[in-house]
Amino acid sequence: MTKIMGYADRLSLQPGETVGIMASVIGADRFRAEIVRLLNPNAGMGASDYREAAIETPANGTYKGREQKIHAGSFGVVPEKWALKSIESFTLQAYVWPTTPKKGPQALLGTWAEPGTGFGLALDAKGAAEVRIGGFKLTSGVPMLERRWYLVAASFDAKSGQVRLWQEPIYDKTFHAERPVFVEGSAKTSASDRGAPFLFAAWRAGEARAPTLWGHLLTAGHFNGRIDRPRLARVALDRAQIQALTSGMLPSGVEEEVLGVWDFSKDISSERIADLSPNRLDGQVVNLPTRAVPGHNWTGAEMNWTKAPEQYGAIHFHDDDISDAKWQPDFSFTVPANATSGFYAAKLTADEAYFYVPFFVRPTRGTAKAKIAFLASTATYTVYANNRGRFAGMRTELYQGRLSMMDAVDILQFEYPEMGVSTYDRHADGSGVSISSRLRPVTNWKPHGRLWNYCCDLFIVDWLEHTGLGYDVITDHDLHAEGQDLLRPYNVVITGSHPEYWSLEMLDALDGYQRQGGRHIYMGGNGFYWRIAFHPTDSNIIEVRRSEDGVRAWDARVGEYYHQFTGEYGGLWRRQGRAPQVATGVGFISQGFDASSYYRRTEQSRDPRVNFMFEGIKDEILGNFGVLQGGAAGLEIDCADFALGTPPHALIVAKSENHSNTYILVAEEINIGHGALDAVQNAAIHADLTFFETPNGGAVFSTGSIAYAGSLPINGFDNNIAKLTTNILKRFVDDTPFPMPK
Amino acid sequence: MFKIDPSRFDVAREFKAKPFGEHSPELQYVLNYMRSRQTPDFHVLVMTEPGKRWVLAHMPTGGGVPKLTNRTFDKLEDAEWHVFKLRWKDITGQDLPID
Incomplete structure (x- = not known):
């Protein structure tokens, strides 16, 4: 059965302004568009007979239809930068608060990409912390609990092949039987993935032909939950150095090996994410995850994130966040100079399917055409x-x-x-x-x-x-x-x-x-x-x-x-x-x-x-x-x-x-x-x-x-x-x- | 805890006569019980003609695509009564002997 849907790039237009209409059609190769002014609802018995005023415009007509995809799921991304190019050994760490640990494998942070390049921290299918290096995986084997903070860290020494993974629950006044987990293994693989961006809460899954919200990047493995104080170093740090780095202190002797010290409590109102290290691996979030949420160290004493941002260093990612479908326009409509103000729509039809794309026409700013x-x-x-x-x-x-x-x-x-x-x-x-x-x-x-x-x-x-x-x-x-x-x-x-x-x-x-x-x-x-x-x-x-x-x-x-x-x-x-x-x-x-x-x-x-x-x-x-x-x-x-x-x-x-x-x-x-x-x-x-x-x-x-x-x-x-x-x-x-x- | 008394046909008749608006306390208890149950799916109406025609459908609890039945209604009151009878049978195990 044919489906059609769409949206407008603008909501309220003045005469002379132009709105772009995006459409997606499934099951038909053409669709019809008509610009109409809506005069009443199609409400059935008791209401006025439904009517809409057709607007004469070159925008009315038949257009080629195509399916346009929506890429839901929020994530953070740091574009490829010099500092990310030469990584062989590494340490990755973050505080994490999973909300659906059992939903299946999920990304936490890193450059790891399908089918198996780069390196990253993730959750395995059971919700246990996992480190991935190319095609190699090492899991803690202990599923994490929902809505509980953990320090998760992994290190890889490319020379020796030693891989270490820590998964440690954070004290939060609740009672539980969890204990810190440490596992280690050996990997003969490479973390190198030149030209790769560094992602939070998703991994790369190829590129789309049409633009997405970040270039043409396609993502998968979307994480549900919070990430706080993520860090990256290009050496295998020991546990004490990892601890020092959680607070933002650069571990003595390896200061220059620390590549990323991200602080999500900065720029909370925006889509920017800030790296406080000298490398400035700044990035952005995509699809608007929720910010201004308590981090791993929230005490409950301060409710206002603007007063204690250091306790609001977490970002809550969701696999169904969506900020912009980012479709390409199929046609546009320019509001005639003499247009009547009102509720307007682009009425899209394909076979039996229909979809109204609403927008509004207002008077020119500073003027009114009625009392x-x-x-x-x-x-x-x-x-x-x-x-x-x-x-x-x-x-x-x-x-x-x-x-x-x-x-x-x-x-x-x-x-x-x-x-x-x-x-x-x-x-x-x-x-x-x-x-x-x-x-x-x-x-x-x-x-x-x-x-x-x-x-x-x-x-x-x-x-x-x-x-x-x-x-x-x-x-x-x-x-x-x-x-x-x-x-x-x-x-x-x-x-x-x-x-x-x-x-x-x-x-x-x-x-x-x-x-x-x-x-x-x-x-x-x-x-x-x-x-x-x-x-x-x-x-x-x-x-x-x-x-x-x-x-x-x-x-x-x-x-x-x-x-x-x-x-x-x-x-x-x-x-x-x-x-x-x-x-x-x-x-x-x-x-x-x-x-x-x-x-x-x-x-x-x-x-x-x-x-x-x-x-x-x-x-x-x-x-x-x-x-x-x-x-x-x-x-x-x-x-x-x-x-x-x-x-x-x-x-x-x-x-x-x-x-x-x-x-x-x-x-x-x-x-x-x-x-x-x-x-x-x-x-x-x-x-x-x-x-x-x-x-x-x-x-x-x-x-x-x-x-x-x-x-x-x-x-x-x-x-x-x-x-x-x-x-x-x-x-x-x-x-x-x-x-x-x- | 309240349970539906399958012998209270008077309550069912009250609903049939007036599915919307003020109900007796007994009928409201029955409706609250029916509408509070945890079931794998639940009934919804899919409107096929604005204000004129509706198709009964099963909606998966927690999300999913509704599955349309071949039962249609041209009055919302008829749809409510039809679903009321289905739920009565489902809960009490007994048919309602009321058309």
Whole structure:
């Protein structure tokens, strides 16, 4: 069966800019591409009939198809340098922390390459330390344990042929029966492999015809786990000299024989790896392994890697890390000067297979074509990219209260697991995924399939199209880069159905906009929740450390709460003095996915300050209908909390009620567990429709529900949710200032 | 520890009548039990027409490619009931005598 997938080299484009589209086709030699502007989700019953606007462009057409591979798995690499050329005898050593010692042979460090050249330290098939010299192997014979630090060292004297190997567990206050292991042997072989790079956590496996992330290098034997303080010498050191070298001291008498003294605690926010020896065998990491993690000497006394980098000298490599598929472009699209801002995609088809490659068209920087901006939650889309954990077991059904659902495009990520996973997943070794890149095919940014995030935001696009008021689309990535200036031209900024992930820069920009008279409609639930860090030089890559608390797919290990990209503390904004209630009046209280409910108007909805909202609405019950599980209040819901920052003058104009058993109180609200945590028993679980004025004539309206957007199109937008929201939008577009209540 | 009482057809009928939304405590216990089990694979739905048609599939626990069955549904409620009956039989060893 034919398969097609792809991605774009850019996310947000201005008129006149060009995006390159990369595609991989399996089972067909040609594919068709069409550039389209998306107008609504393909959501079936109750929703608008699916439509997309075809864009006339020379980019539309039929192209030659070819398969493009993805090379997953992180590693470190030092390019071939003079100092690496003349090695005959050697010592290799490092502290290692294996996480899947039984998965099969894995590389630690060295020049060793398939089928058997160079030299290296590795794990054998059973997880025991092994030294490899050409075709020679010597193993400790004792499997290492998972998630335990060891000093592993090996030496080879080319003259005598003597090979020695040490595997020594490091004291860490746990109780175990392990003892240091020392073995020796004799080898008549050569370590020499001229012109070879020196690798960490992988070995060389030939070269690819197409470029890879490091030249054309192909790798195999990817190690899962941590490496700390790797060293290389061109003589066979004795045990005492090895010990001296672990601390970075050059052993007396053989100083000039030490070639590499790598310190992974340097340049943690970058992809550089530093050699502190005079040889400067500096290198880089590939496919973004996790840094800023405790090393072999972490005491637990310091949680912040920026304060004690010497205890954070480890890099955690994963065989499923992926930072960039590095495909070659198949065609490009230049945004016409008069292009309408919006959600765009390159729609790729081959035989029956199809794949939407999303990107966005925004107005030219510093200009606006409308008074309304829709802020696409591209940071959140990135964090969710290729969410595979949803299908790892029945747990998803347990908390969602319904069978898990996928479509043909979702299945691609199981057929091609090298596409990588999301920060909702765990790596193959069980560690949480903290880094997500957009530079790979992504199966869940599409106008079809499970109605979530990107797909749900298209309900809002559909409604905006219906209002005819005109809107621009801007993105989180633009906001992070440009700050408040991006928002200033607009009377109204609408955030999406689930704007969950925010950088400090994004949050400050929104705060500044709100304080200068901007109007904000928060059309979603569980927004403004997690802090994120953008990669220092590539905004396509985002990091999230799930520290402390919150509803989360995995929890960061203790000592790993600070982002590697920025050094900022990770976790909920609520834990960092900026609860969502501050910016929007509401914050996350519960989630459930079996059924959505409705809102009931409150007495505060009669306040003259909000008369404009209810013009033409006589109903007391709002949103007892919707595409998203049958109601406007549901999926993930937020409520006001004055203690957490809901403005004292906020009006709660409607409250949801009658949620089901699957709606459970969020973890951050539970200090002592008890039996009344679901919505049937716990009245705290509800969504609040909330309004408040802001300085300089601004205002905020929040729906506090992801499902809200799915109620807009019901009955051709002739319903009380669409009416209410349109009333609010029209008033928010109006220049007349909102007075702060006295 | 809770176990499903195979004589409680009333609980099964409650699920059939309303698979989504508020359930009685007894039904919620049954659903939590069914959905908490460790099994080699589990049921998922593969949507073949947006919002209109779904195929029942077996998903390997821990990852893998779903295996599609030839059972299709045009209502999600029907899919939930079908899987509920399969699980009831699997757990209790008894068929549910309810269509």
